[in-house]
Amino acid sequence: MADGLALHQVGVRFGGLTALDDVSLEVGPGEVVGVIGPNGAGKTTLFNVVCGFVTAHTGTLTLDGRPLRPRPHRLTRLGIARTLQGTGLFAGLTVLENVMAGATHTARVGLLPALLGLPRSDRDERRLREHARAVLDELGIAGYADAAPGTLPFAVRQRVGLARALAARPRLLLLDEPAGGLGADDVDTLAELIRGLPHRAADPCAVLLVEHHMDLVMAVCDRIVVLDFGRVVAAGAPEAVREDPAVVDAYLGAAVDEAA
Template identity: 45%
Template sequence: MRILSLNNVTKTFGGLVAVAGVSCGVDRGAVVGLIGPNGAGKTTVFNMITGSTRPDDGHIFFAGHSIRGLRPHRIVALGIARTFQTIRLFPGLSVLENVLSGCHCRMRSGLVSSLLRLPGQRREERLVIERAMAELEFVGLAGLWRSTAGSLAYGDQRRLEIARALATEPRLLILDEPAGGMNEQETQELAALVGSIRDRDVTIMLIEHDMGFVMPVCDQLLVMENGILIAQGTPQEIQNNPKVVEAYLGLDEDA
């Protein structure tokens, strides 16, 4: 079953066509990698799916909803969460508070009960904190819940962003270069974490340059170059696709 479909999605910045008529689909339960050289338009595709950039043209459907042009918080509420290529945490807040900032959209109690601190509100707060701690446990950061986010090692900050995204209970998780700045061991742990997120019936899309990470972790790959989707298929199909080797994978051999 398709959970996400992009149909002819296009975005231009001034004269630059960053994303040119991209059409593709993502099956529920898949791990899909989006690869391509720097500037290919990968992050712009993620920004359009998550509502931070409005497409100029085309359609985006998620779980039966047309989500094109919806505000980011509406899209989170429908079940899409993300992390960012450049980490976006609240560095002065604690690790736990950062995860709680993601839980916000799932809280039912409104402002009035929050001000009056009604019993239902307190119960909900307790549940939200338990849930946030469970996500920290899941990514291996529970022991650091009191630390300020800015004091964490780089790889831990990336995992904290994932915990915050998971706390919104997404059906689709979008990771923009999650292994960026990680050492080899952290990258291996991330691969295992992606597997256990998928085991929770969360569909995953990720951008990553490290082919040693992408190939074993992804079921499907989408390849972009100059705003165009030049290929899609299994990692094996992509590895043997001459267009892709020329545009992207061959770069390593030349270097």
């Protein structure tokens, strides 16, 4: 694949445990790709490889056909952003300030002008503030801009976390179980938001989604990759994956283990 993210036969080991084994997947521009599997299948490890928190022992990553060696502090400059389970918002900042924090890598002035309060710094802050407000408005939560995150319903905090990631203007957004803790109506709203991300008028982005909520995955994904014990056991369109015997076995096996 010339454009987008690709993992080529990636393997990860933790001591004697194989977390990922020969995993390959692609996320092209304009796509929503889901990664599903039972607990312990390797989904979080895969995300951590893409983010640079975990180094692959085998295989390679590419971005637009070029070798990718991700580092967490450089992700946004590569056009990659990630949301966190549990929102990960800064309690001491307002909603607007949290979203502005997601776009600080786009600041046009350095630390010294900001500390001295020079006019260039003021203009930069106004620009970031306006951009953050625009993202909040797009997600329908501009009315909470001055609120503290801890005072908000969980579903709103989840959307603030998404707004902060989008403020970085990513070309690829990694969504880590965004439906966790949401009710049915909120999941429907989230699905609509995710489906629209590759088609935004400004800053469209592809999506790599890890999620347990199967209805959401089936509703928003163009393609799905299924992991079980660190290996890809199925991949393809949602309709094909849903009926794949390997997927049924993986999830039925997980259900039996949890019930035991």
